[in-house]
Structures are given as structure tokens and as C-alpha cells.
Amino acid sequence: EAFNANVAAADALNAFLVKTPDHALAAADAADAARAAGDAPKPLAGVPIGMKDLFCTTGVATTAASHILEGFVPPYESTVSQNLWDAGAGMLGKLNMDQFAMGSSNETSAFGNVISPWRRNDGGNAALAPGGSSGGSSSAVAARLCPGATGTDTGGSIRQPAAFTGISGIKPTYGRCSRWGTIAFASSLDQAGPMARDVRDCAIMLGAMAGFDRKDATSLQLDVPAWEAGLSANLTGKRIGIPKEYRVDGMPAEIEALWQQGIDWLRDAGAEIVEVSLPHTTYALPAYYIIAPAEASSNLARYDGVRYGLRDLPEGAGLQDMYAATRADGFGDEVKRRIMIGTYVLSAGFYDAYYTQAQKVRTLIARDFERAWEQCDLLLTPTAPSAAFGLGEKSDDPIAMYLNDVFTVPSSLAGLPAMSVPGGLDHQGLPLGLQIIGRPLDEQGVLNASLAIE
Numbered sequence: 041e042a043f044n045a046n047v048a049a050a051d052a053l054n055a056f057l058v059k060t061p062d063h064a065l066a067a068a069d070a071a072d073a074a075r076a077a078g079d080a081p082k083p084l085a086g087v088p089i090g091m092k093d094l095f096c097t098t099g100v101a102t103t104a105a106s107h108i109l110e111g112f113v114p115p116y117e118s119t120v121s122q123n124l125w126d127a128g129a130g131m132l133g134k135l136n137m138d139q140f141a142m143g144s145s146n147e148t149s150a151f152g153n154v155i156s157p158w159r160r161n162d163g164g165n166a167a168l169a170p171g172g173s174s175g176g177s178s179s180a181v182a183a184r185l186c187p188g189a190t191g192t193d194t195g196g197s198i199r200q201p202a203a204f205t206g207i208s209g210i211k212p213t214y215g216r217c218s219r220w221g222t223i224a225f226a227s228s229l230d231q232a233g234p235m236a237r238d239v240r241d242c243a244i245m246l247g248a249m250a251g252f253d254r255k256d257a258t259s260l261q262l263d264v265p266a267w268e269a270g271l272s273a274n275l276t277g278k279r280i281g282i283p284k285e286y287r288v289d290g291m292p293a294e295i296e297a298l299w300q301q302g303i304d305w306l307r308d309a310g311a312e313i314v315e316v317s318l319p320h321t322t323y324a325l326p327a328y329y330i331i332a333p334a335e336a337s338s339n340l341a342r343y344d345g346v347r348y349g350l351r352d353l354p355e356g357a358g359l360q361d362m363y364a365a366t367r368a369d370g371f372g373d374e375v376k377r378r379i380m381i382g383t384y385v386l387s388a389g390f391y392d393a394y395y396t397q398a399q400k401v402r403t404l405i406a407r408d409f410e411r412a413w414e415q416c417d418l419l420l421t422p423t424a425p426s427a428a429f430g431l432g433e434k435s436d437d438p439i440a441m442y443l444n445d446v447f448t449v450p451s452s453l454a455g456l457p458a459m460s461v462p463g464g465l466d467h468q469g470l471p472l473g474l475q476i477i478g479r480p481l482d483e484q485g486v487l488n489a490s491l492a493i494e
């Protein structure tokens with residue numbers, strides 16, 4: 041009933057691509073039955089979760105918000121979704137997103153943009169971007185359509201939409217969550233994580249999603265810590281680094297004020313604040329926008345009209361024509377842009393100039409962080425350089441869109457855990473996020489500092 045009451049709201053936001061209320065109801069029934077039988081409750085017993093449409097779900101259409109996967113119904117379940125069901129959760133539906141997770145506003149979806157439930161306090165009703173690529177997830181959680189949703193983060197796609205919609209989201213250390221059954225964008229960067237109303241819910245959900253998986257060669261063979269039990273907002277003895285290179289030119293005064301507010305909150309929680317330097321920060325964005333498209337162009341080669349979803353087979357056409365027609369028709373503009381950039385930087389003549397160079401920069405960025413960890417335990421930065429922008433405001437300008445990822449991309453390149461937590465509102469009444477970045481595997485530290493801010 042609660043679900044049905046929410047359907048109209050969900051439709052207005054365009055957050056859901058597929059609704060699966062029966063799946064969620066079955067989980068609720070199982071939770072009731074377990075309670076009646078006196079069984080110990082599972083961590084997510086009966087909780088209805090929204091799944092980003094990048095996760096393959098058995099028998100439920102999965103599209104990555106692209107026409108090229110139209111008609112694809114996976115015969116298998118992603119490890120992350122299976123882990124959630126094993127923890128007692130149920131699926132409310134598949135959530136809209138940027139096509140193949142490429143974007144920062146959810147406007148590259150083949151199924152229309154998602155609308156944020158937020159409005160500016162100027163009396164107008166201008167529709168705002170929910171962030172991206174996990175924009176269906178952020179919008180659904182912010183609108184209270186579900187208590188939690190999965191996201192994936194390649195260069196910020198959990199953290200930036202969380203910041204834009206006033207919710208929390210954590211990208212764990214690369215390798216914590218299995219990538220098996222999650223449609224690949226850039227394999228060396230992709231990580232799943234939870235998006236929820238608060239830090240505690242994120243800790244609970246992440247605990248269910250994470251874990252070693254022999255089906256993913258980059259999965260970390262480690263036990264999942266008891267993150268929820270370890271939550272504490274007392275930061276005594278922790279050193280928080282403020283990376284001076286993140287104070288970028290033209291940073292709006294209210295973002296700076298938010299950052300200062302975050303510093304004060306962490307100091308009040310017992311932390312010591314130190315200034316640190318991450319000298320190669322300015323090269324992170326260009327390196328990311330070489331490496332991510334390179335990996336994407338390779339990963340997306342499999343969509344050829346033969347194996348999955350869409351097939352355009354013009355009358356009398358040969359195999360090459362089928363490939364060309366299917367890919368021309370099936371991929372959106374941003375996906376094509378990335379494939380072209382990726383194939384270009386990987387081509388024999390330019391490989392060393394672009395791809396090899398970007399990989400070297402990636403190593404320098406990882407070393408910047410390693411050096412910073414000699415002086416501090418965690419880092420505090422803003423999540424994004426602005427509050428949510430209006431739909432259509434940046435959609436014709438890819439570079440302006442890419443610049444939105446300036447604070448989230450470095451920690452992605454280094455594979456570090458990072459979380460966005462609501463920090464306050466801007467002058468338009470829109471939410472702003474603060475980001476905590478941690479050492480490899482220190483999700484607990486990241487969650488605890490976020491809790492101190494919340």
C-alpha cells in the first residue's frame with residue numbers, strides 16, 4: 041500500500057525504470073515469517089531497496105539506461121544484489137541512471153532524465169538535476185520512496201548525487217564489493233556502494249553488500265568488519281587533513297564556508313586538523329577522462345548486436361553493417377563520445393602520449409595520498425564544487441559537466457574509501473555535501489568522521 045501510494049510520486053521523478061513490488065513484498069513476508077518462528081532477524085530483514093539499473097537481476101530487465109540493452113533479461117544475479125537478498129532485503133525496482141553510468145546529472149539516460157525532489161527557495165519550480173550517474177538512486181532515497189538504494193561510483197557517481205540531494209553515500213575501497221554481475225564501465229575504478237538517509241543506514245547496507253567473491257579477480261579476500269557496531273562520533277586522537285590543492289580557483293564562498301564548518305565540527309568531535317598537500321590534484325581530472333573512456337571503449341565492445349539486447353539487421357546487411365547499425369542506434373551521444381575518446385587514446389600512435397601518461401599520473405596521485413597518510417588519518421573536502429544545477433544547464437557542455445567531478449575523481453583513481461554526508465544548505469536552500477576520504481580499507485574511519493558531521 042505504501043508502495044502504491046508512492047507510485048505517482050515515483051513516476052513524477054522518473055526514478056524507476058522497472059518496479060518490482062512483488063520482490064519487496066516477498067522479502068517482507070519472509071521477515072514476518074522469520075519473526076513469527078522466533079528466528080534471529082537478518083540485518084536488512086524486509087527492507088525494500090532500490091537497485092541502480094547497472095546491477096544484473098535474475099528475470100528482471102537490466103538496461104544500464106541504454107537502448108542497446110533493450111530486451112536484455114539477465115539469467116543471473118549480481119553478487120552485490122544477491123548479498124542484499126541474503127541479508128533479508130527485497131527489491132522495490134530498478135532505478136534510472138546515466139547511460140552506462142557516464143554522466144553527472146542523469147541526463148544521458150535513454151529513458152529520460154530523473155528529477156530531483158528538491159526545489160530552489162526562490163518561489164520558482166525549476167527542475168534540478170539529482171546528480172549522476174546514480175541519479176535515480178539519489179532521487180528515490182531523497183524523496184523517501186525507499187530507505188536505501190545501491191549506487192556505483194567510478195569517478196563520483198555515489199558521492200555527487202548524494203551531495204546534490206541531501207543524503208549520504210559511501211564508495212568503499214576498490215575491491216570491497218564484488219563487480220561480478222555489475223555492468224562494467226571502467227573496471228579499474230568501478231565500485232558499488234550504498235546511498236541512504238544517514239550514516240548508520242549506509243554502514244548497515246555496506247556490511248551486507250561487501251565481501252570476498254571468487255568470481256571477481258579484483259575482489260579483496262578479507263572479512264567484512266562490523267561497521268555498524270564500530271560507529272562512533274568521538275574522533276579523539278584522529279588527525280584530519282585539509283588538502284590545500286582542493287581550494288580551487290573560483291570556489292564559491294559558500295562552499296568554502298561549508299568546508300570551514302566541517303572543520304569546526306570535526307575539531308569539536310575531538311580531531312586534530314592539519315593542512316596537507318596533494319600536489320598532483322590538478323592532473324586527476326584529465327587522467328580520469330583518459331583512463332575511464334579507455335576502459336569503457338574496451339568494455340563496451342561486447343555490445344555488437346549478437347550477444348545482448350538490441351539487434352539492428354538492415355535488409356541484406358552483412359555482419360559489419362549489423363555492428364554499425366546496432367551501435368549507432370543503441371548507444372547515446374555521451375557513450376559514443378567516450379568510446380571515441382577511448383579508442384583514440386588506446387590507438388597505436390597515441391597510446392604512449394595519452395594512456396601511458398595518464399597511468400603514470402594515476403600513480404603520482406596515489407603516491408600523493410600515501411604521503412598524506414603520514415600526516416593524517418582522514419581527509420575532509422567538499423564533495424562537489426556547487427549545489428545541484430538545473431536540468432539542461434550543462435547538458436550541452438561536456439567539459440563543464442566533467443568539471444563537476446573535480447573533488448571526487450582523485451580518490452577514485454587511488455581506490456580509496458570516500459563518503460559524502462550532508463553538510464548544510466546553500467543560499468538557494470539546496471543541500472551541499474562534505475566528503476571524507478580514508479586510507480585503504482578504513483571505511484570505519486570514514487563512517488565515523490561522517491557521523492561526527494551528520
Ligand code: GLN
Nearest residue numbers: 141142143194195196197
Ligand atoms: N561523472 C563521472 C563520469 O561521467 C563519474 C561517473 C561515475 O562515477 N560512474 O565518468
